Amino acid sequence: MVGQEGKGVVPQGVVRGRDPGVVLGLRLLSIGPLLILGLLVVGVALVTPAFLKPINLGNILAQTSVIAIVAMGQQLVILTRGIDLSVGSNLALSTVVGGLVFQASGEAVPVIAAMLATGALVGAINGTVYVYGRLPHPFIITLATLSICRGLALALAPGHTTMRGMPEAIGALGAQSLLGLPLGVFVVAAVAGVLLVVTRLMVAGRWIAAVGGNPQAAVSMGIPVKGVLVATYVISGLCAGIGAVVLAGRTDAASPVYGQLLELDTIAAVIIGGASFLGGRGHLGHALIGAVLIGVIRNALNLLNVEVFYQMVALGVSIVLAVEADVLRSHLEARARVLQARAQ
DSSP states (O other): OOOSSSOOOOOHHHHHHHOHHHHHHHHHHHHHHHHHHHHHHHHHHHHOGGGGSHHHHHHHHHHHHHHHHHHHHHHHHHHTTOOOTTHHHHHHHHHHHHHHHHHHHOOHHHHHHHHHHHHHHHHHHHHHHHHHTTOSOHHHHHHHHHHHHHHHHHHHSGGGSOEEOOOHHHHHHHHOEETTEEHHHHHHHHHHHHHHIIIIISHHHHHHHHHHHOHHHHHHTTOOHHHHHHHHHHHHHHHHHHHHHHHHHHHTEEOTTTTTTHHHHHHHHHHHTTOOTTSSOOOHHHHHHHHHHHHHHHHHHHHTTOOHHHHHHHHHHHHHHHHHHHHHHHHHHHHHHHHHHHHO
């Protein structure tokens, strides 16, 4: 099986001696996104010195925190060979439900609980319908909930528009900082920490990688594949709910139009970061690196006064290059397995 959490096939003793180019290619591809991020930061800093100003770096981190949180949930779904197209609409619906609860109670705890519960519920619906409805691909149900959640958000929002106001505890996420960093960054770190424990230190993490790497083999090994799949969509939905809390705090509002194209941003972050659409290979670092890459690219183009539509082109080109890198990685890993088999 290709990987548990990003461990590709690199037959050290064989490939290094037979074809060092394969090993070098795999290593470059594994660190490629991080290397690109570093080069991009250096290049942008040389062209626009304002890029490295603390206030600008803080803006990048604040703006990418929501993408990073939701992308980590998307990462787990993609790891199982799935996709969640509903995360943007789910986030919008979660903020609207939270805004309604705020109007009714005015307290932070019920508002946060409402957003998280809404996100998790949508994720549970996605996973349950996909698995137990025996759908051929999660694209179908998540595309449906994308539309359903957006419609519900618009229907529930008074006047079908933005609701202003959030509890102070939530508003602090957007207005305050700690150690010079936006509070949203610490939410990202907390979510990453919890998911890191789940994926690295718990059996559930190995199950997720196994289901994505080879679903048939996972069934034969006695892994509860259906439960694992449902759980990943619940986690993805919960991450959308957490992202809703952070975004509502940043904007001090709830809106049915939030999260437009967020599903594309999160998918792009995961793929640009180095994960594979083929499943079974990827880790949380891919989602985080990809989210920061997207944030840096957009910020740099804004500083250079590049039009928005060219920014979309740049993001699209980045996705194509990332997918091609994944194809090349798969080719090199296949080559490595052939060399290993010949040497045995």
